[in-house]
Amino acid sequence: MADRPAGTDIPVAAAESPAREAWRMFLRNRSAILGLVLLAAIVLVSLFGPPLYGVDPFKIQGAPFTPPGVDPNVPLGTDHVGRDILAGMIGGGRATLAVGASAALMTVAIGLLVGAMAGYYGGLVDEILMRITEFFQVLPSLILAMVLVALFTPSLYMIAIAIGVASWQSTARLARAEFLRLKELEYVKAGRTIGATDKRLIWVVILPNALPPLIVSATLIVGVAILFEAGLSFLGLGDPNIMSWGLMIGSSREYIFDSWWSATFPGAAIFLSVLSVSLIGDGLNDALNPKLRER
């Protein structure tokens, strides 16, 4: 990155572990730090904000369509029913972040499992798993997730599962490529020669070395999952009893001409959350794939 000061590249210790070196690299990346700080702030506000602010985002707090900055009781104004926008902003992050994180976990878990099996075993297993992956790639993820959430009960768990089921394909391909490459290396062959089981070779020997690109992709998937959750809530597929940023935008969509603020603020919150994750992902990418740093 261009913002890396020149002349600080002198290695401090010759024998530093790759993980520590990557971490040092990451900390030197200003935009990645910005992302980290931003994300920490959003998570902290979402965790501790609701009890501190103490206003129920579903309860009517003032006159409908109060613009921001008019009533000190509702600093960011109210929506079409008179609910406090600020309370929604503070309380709505929990659902979005929780679903975003667990959906990303789900996505990576499915993708890693499928990709590792396909890449490691090869042959028929690879052929079958990759056909299944190709099949899922044909289904537009948001539409598949929509169908799943609509058919089954719209709870936060279901949304996270639906997003995971709809978007694991690229992780699977990535994991497969890494496993295909790594399983041919000598240290894996050596492990096999001394009698390591497949299970051990996959999870203990190969996986740690396949992690760098997977970590980067997992970070970016968190951002995608947040956008997914917001989109589904916007379409009215979220849990109607839990406040979320997407729900706020969806329910004030029709009143956009009466109150620009009720959709603008929650959208900005979604945007900043995804941006923070993207910044972190970019920083990790630079730190973990030093070969690509020149680009």
Add this chain to the structure above:
Amino acid sequence: MPILRLLLERIAYAFIVVTAVLVLNFILVRLAPGDPAEVIAGESGGITEEILAAIRRDYGLDLPIHEQLWIYLGNAIQGDLGYSFYFNSPVVELVVSRMGPTILLILAATVIALFIGTTLGVLASRNPEGLFSNFLTVASLIGYSAPAFWTGLMLIILFAFVVPIFPIAGLYDVTLSVGFFGRALDIAHHLVLPAFTLAIIYIAQYSRLARASMLEVLGSDYIRTARAKGVAERVVFFKHALRNAVLPIITITGLHFGNLLSGAVLVEAVFNWPGLGTLAFDSLLRRDYTTILALLFFSALMVIVANLATDFCYRLADPRIKGKRG
């Protein structure tokens, strides 16, 4: 004729995938909580016992599960994916009638994204550490992180209140009585905001990809050779480098068709664009499952066709892989 054989092979494979989507739809209805007949009828009001009995009879819901699947697939082959009780129409007709506006929206967004994205990325690659390149990196991160339905709403506010130069909803102005050409212009005018909204994410992605891809190609040996033998820099840049740098973008564009469809659902809902997205939105609101499942089927079908098309575009652009499997 290897190309003909390849085409047939691809079509046969596409046929298998289409069947698999139908089987998935069938399984989903059976897995959904509640009576399949009620799932098929949807939650719209006015579903009587007679209608449910008729559904059970038509779908053979009393028969063993594999016979039900045969009935479902048999109907599907004859173009029958069920009836929407909310829209009072066979779902296939319903979905097909809405496909045009969505395809128009997606193609327009793709053209916008390819043109702007590639241009920005190529410009940035001329000076990778320059101000413009760094600006583009930041701008693409922003474009990548903003939810499309929110950007759409923000654009609506902007163009409704501040600079009212683009229409903010619908496919065309019904009050205008103009000829064919006038109508086409009117549709294009209405298309600007939704297509641009949908394109933003892809502009961000393609500009990054184009920049990285150009830098990689410009660093390769044959570019050095071309420069060494005195080929003009402009020719090296545009003819030697650009042509190779766009190949990964073509591949990615083809792969993005499904994502574009997903994005279109949200963007259409924002701009009341009368395509598959608004249909999805309306049928979700009414829990009209038959329509939603038909939508999933047709969007998968569109992705399959788009993949076939990309494959052949790629073959045209890159003569090296003529006849080879991609």
